[in-house]
Amino acid sequence: MEQNNNVLxxxxxxxxxxHICAIRNVSLDxxxxxxxxxxxxxxxxxxxxxxxxxxIQRSSSGSIEFLGKDITRMSTERIVASGIVYVPEGGGVLxxxxxxxxxxxxxxxxxxxxxxxxxxxxxxxxxxxxRQHQLAGTLSGGERQMVxxxxxxxxxxxxxxxxxxxxxLGPKVVAGVFNIILDLQKAGYTILLSEQNARKTLxxxxxxxxxxxxxxxxxxxxxxxxxNPVVQQAYLGG
Amino acid sequence: xxxxxxQLISGIKLGSLYAVVVICYNLLIxxxxxxxLGYASLLVLSMYAAWFVLNATNNNLILGISAGIVSxxxxxxxxxxxxxxxxxxxxxxxxxxxxxxxxxISGDVMSHWFNLGLPIAFPSSLQMEGTTISWGLTIIRMGxxxxxxxxxxxxxxxxxxxxxxKRGRILRAVAQDTEVARILGISVTKTAIFSFALAxxxxxxxxxxxxxxxxxxSSILGDSLVIKALAVLFxxxxxxxxxxxxxxxxxxxxxxxxxxxxxxxxxxAIAFSVVVVILLFKPEGLFGEQH
Numbered sequence: 001m002e003q004n005n006n007v008l009x010x011x012x013x014x015x016x017x018x019h020i021c022a023i024r025n026v027s028l029d030x031x032x033x034x035x036x037x038x039x040x041x042x043x044x045x046x047x048x049x050x051x052x053x054x055x056i057q058r059s060s061s062g063s064i065e066f067l068g069k070d071i072t073r074m075s076t077e078r079i080v081a082s083g084i085v086y087v088p089e090g091g092g093v094l095x096x097x098x099x100x101x102x103x104x105x106x107x108x109x110x111x112x113x114x115x116x117x118x119x120x121x122x123x124x125x126x127x128x129x130x131r132q133h134q135l136a137g138t139l140s141g142g143e144r145q146m147v148x149x150x151x152x153x154x155x156x157x158x159x160x161x162x163x164x165x166x167x168x169l170g171p172k173v174v175a176g177v178f179n180i181i182l183d184l185q186k187a188g189y190t191i192l193l194s195e196q197n198a199r200k201t202l203x204x205x206x207x208x209x210x211x212x213x214x215x216x217x218x219x220x221x222x223x224x225x226x227x228n229p230v231v232q233q234a235y236l237g238g
Numbered sequence: 239x240x241x242x243x244x245q246l247i248s249g250i251k252l253g254s255l256y257a258v259v260v261i262c263y264n265l266l267i268x269x270x271x272x273x274x275l276g277y278a279s280l281l282v283l284s285m286y287a288a289w290f291v292l293n294a295t296n297n298n299l300i301l302g303i304s305a306g307i308v309s310x311x312x313x314x315x316x317x318x319x320x321x322x323x324x325x326x327x328x329x330x331x332x333x334x335x336x337x338x339x340x341x342x343i344s345g346d347v348m349s350h351w352f353n354l355g356l357p358i359a360f361p362s363s364l365q366m367e368g369t370t371i372s373w374g375l376t377i378i379r380m381g382x383x384x385x386x387x388x389x390x391x392x393x394x395x396x397x398x399x400x401x402x403x404k405r406g407r408i409l410r411a412v413a414q415d416t417e418v419a420r421i422l423g424i425s426v427t428k429t430a431i432f433s434f435a436l437a438x439x440x441x442x443x444x445x446x447x448x449x450x451x452x453x454x455x456s457s458i459l460g461d462s463l464v465i466k467a468l469a470v471l472f473x474x475x476x477x478x479x480x481x482x483x484x485x486x487x488x489x490x491x492x493x494x495x496x497x498x499x500x501x502x503x504x505x506x507a508i509a510f511s512v513v514v515v516i517l518l519f520k521p522e523g524l525f526g527e528q529h
Contacts, residue, residue, distance in 0.1 A: 056420060080423025092418040094411055105411055108404065109423050151422075 005032045007159050007190045008053065012062035013072075015048050022048040023214045025062070030159065030192055035185050037201040037222065038194040039235060040211030046194035047089065048214075050161045053192075054086045055079045067158065081109035083158035089167055091148030095137025099128050102136050102147050106154030121150045124183075142173035149180060160184065161192040166200070178204055198235035202226045210235070240375040245498035246491060251382050251451060253490020254389035258444045259463060260470045260482040261396055262437040268413035268477050269433040270325045272333045276341025277437065278467060279460030280317070283344045284310040284445035286455070289358045297361045306449070307442035314438020318431045325430050341460065348457035357456035360449045385451040392443055393483065400479075409433060413477075466493075469509040473516060475523020485524065 008030040015022045023045040030036040038046040051057040053064055055076040064072045071079050085106070094102055103121060107114055122129035125146050131139075136147055145165055152160055162181065166174040178200050185191060185204075195201040202208055202222040210218040210231060218225065225231045259278065266274045288306030295301045317340055324333040349355050362368075369380035400406040412419040412429045420426055449455065470489055474481030493505035516524060 054421065075425070076420055077423050077425045077428075080421075086421050088418070088421060092415070092421060094414050094418060096414055097407070097410065101407055101410075104404070105407055105422055108408065155423075 006030065006065070007032050007034075007067060008192070009065040010049070010053070010062070011065075013049075013052055013059035013064060014061050015045075015052050015057050015059050017057075021214055022057075023052070026214075026216055027062075028209050028216065028219070030190055032190055033185065033188060034206045035181065035191045035193055035204055037205035037208030038192065038211060039196070039198045039201050039208055040217075042196065043213075044211035045214045046211050047163050050086055050163055050192065050194060053079075053161065054084060077109075080155070083155070084161065085152040085155060085157040085159070086161045087145075087148045087152050087163060087165065089164045090141075091144045091165075093136045093139070093144045093147045093151070095135065097136055098133050099136055099139075099147055100132040102151050103128070103132075103154050106151035108155075110155045112156065117154055117156065121153050124153070125150050141169050142176065145169065145173075145177060146180075149184075153184075157189070159190050159192065161194075163194045164196065165193070166195065166197050174200065198231070199226075202231075241498055242495075243373075244376045244378075245494045247376075247378060247386075248382065249491035249494030250487065251386040251389075251490070252494055253487035254386055254393065255444060255447055255451070256466055256470060256490050257483045257486035258389050258392050258396075258440055258447075259467050260474075260486045261393065261479065262440050262444075263467050263471055264477055264479055264482050265409070265433055265440075266437050267471075269409055270321065270333075270430045271328055271330060272321055272325065272337060273330075273471075273476075274337045274437075275334060275464055276337040276339070276344065277441065278463035279341035279344045279348075279457070280313050280438075281310070281441040281445050281448075281463065282455055282457060282460040283313060283348060284442045285449050285459075286348050286352050286358065288446060288449060289360060289455070290352070292361060292364070297363060299361075299364060302364070303446050306446040307439065310438040310440070310442020310445060311435055312438070314434040314436070314441065315431065318434035321434070322427060322430060326427075341464070345457040345460055348460075357454050359454050362453075365450055365453050381450040381453075385447045388447055389444070392440065396440065397479075405432070465506055466509070469506070469513055472513045472523065473509070474525050478523065478525045481523065481525025 006029045010029065011027050012025045014024050026049060038049060040046055048057055052059045055074055059072065063070060066082060066084060071082065103118060107117060110117060128147060128150055136144065139147065166177050169177065174197065181191060181193065182204055193201060193205060202225050205222040207221050208219065208225050209216050210225065218228065218231065259281065262277060263274065266272050266277070284306045287309035288302045291305035292298070292302035320336050321333050324336065352358065366380035366384065371378045371383065400410060408424055408429060411422065411424060412426055416426055466489060470482055470485045474485040489509055492508060496505050496508065497503055
């Protein structure tokens with residue numbers, strides 16, 4: 001086993017949808033406590049990487065290691081149980097269930113005390129406690145994202161994968177979402193963050209990978225990429 | 239008046255039995271996407287299992303009832319793998335054919351294998367024939383009272399399970415959004431098998447209650463039951479649990495009253511005329527979609 005503090009190590013994975021290649025020989029890693037950004041246009045393969053980690057999409061080659069364990073062929077159920085959670089685009093909140101029920105569903109593999117965990121999530125997002133018996137479908141986009149993140153935290157995960165958390169939200173709410181992400185990092189979570197909002201992402205990420213049509217084009221620290229003329233040209237509006 | 243009351247009570251009893259059957263249909267539809275046409279026949283097969291054990295044990299009620307319930311769970315669990323490949327691909331039509339095949343095969347097994355193809359009769363002790371409640375000219379057998387009370391308990395217990403327990407939440411999550419359920423670490427396959435087993439358990443219980451209240455069974459009962467279930471499903475709109483309960487009760491009462499006052503059983507004709515009208519003018523069903 002390698003001597004590093006990598007939470008996640010992806011080596012040379014490729015994912016095909018039928019004959020179409022979604023990602024090609026992608027390698028990346030995330031170290032403990034880091035925010036790792038994945039930026040790039042729609043369809044560049046950011047979500048596919050996350051789905052491959054979760055085992056929803058299978059990679060045809062390469063390997064995925066999580067906390068030193070090979071999870072490449074593990075079932076999604078066991079991958080989630082081992083501490084990886086994924087918040088899909090739009091949050092994936094179940095609209096016909098209450099906020100409380102959504103949160104409880106986040107903890108189906110959680111072994112500790114459910115009530116303590118719930119209390120911690122409510123402390124982070126007090127508004128969810130106030131509205132816990134409200135149907136999640138009645139919430140605004142930003143509030144749904146909060147439920148989705150809260151639900152992800154219910155299992156005390158070791159890796160949090162957020163897929164386009166700011167998509168479709170107003171500017172004020174977007175700022176709130178990024179503040180939440182930075183708070184989560186302070187609390188010690190390791191975060192993989194896929195975003196089209198490149199500037200915000202590079203500002204808060206320790207490191208980032210730039211995706212283009214299934215390949216990683218560039219990678220570096222957030223600062224390096226913000227200063228990179230190619231990135232500025234393509235993703236930061238010149 | 240006495241006839242009316244007797245028919246009304248028997249209608250509510252029948253309706254609450256239908257309600258349990260409809261719950262099972264909705265459970266399977268919501269969780270697995272399958273309209274299990276053969277389910278009613280498999281339920282009657284559990285009645286045959288109970289009858290078989292009752293015969294073999296000289297009418298030991300406890301063993302007979304257990305046989306009905308256990309056979310329901312076993313049948314549900316054993317048949318589930320037949321559907322799994324189609325559930326994954328959401329191949330509704332193929333799944334429909336499989337379920338129809340199961341119904342036809344079990345129907346033939348019942349009508350050719352058991353009891354020389356004759357309808358089976360349950361011992362009067364199961365129907366509690368000795369004990370009756372009478373009110374004027376209305377006489378109700380204890381078996382019918384037990385059926386009514388038990389099926390109401392089953393319905394409420396199921397709703398409690400669905401809404402208040404972790405397993406119930408998992409079922410509802412899969413029913414609402416399979417993709418999201420998978421992301422949350424729920425095994426959709428295991429949940430599907432579980433829902434088949436649960437539908438089997440409820441089917442086994444219902445089989446015993448049918449045996450208690452009607453005293454006989456034949457393979458035709460399955461065919462008639464699936465028709466009633468379809469009527470209720472379309473009336474209430476498929477997948478609507480609460481609507482299904484209400485419509486099942488209405489159908490039971492209508493059927494019972496029609497039998498009391500009309501020459502011959504016109505219930506199916508009445509029910510499906512209403513289904514046609516509703517489908518034409520309110521295609522989403524009386525109650526619309528609800529989870």
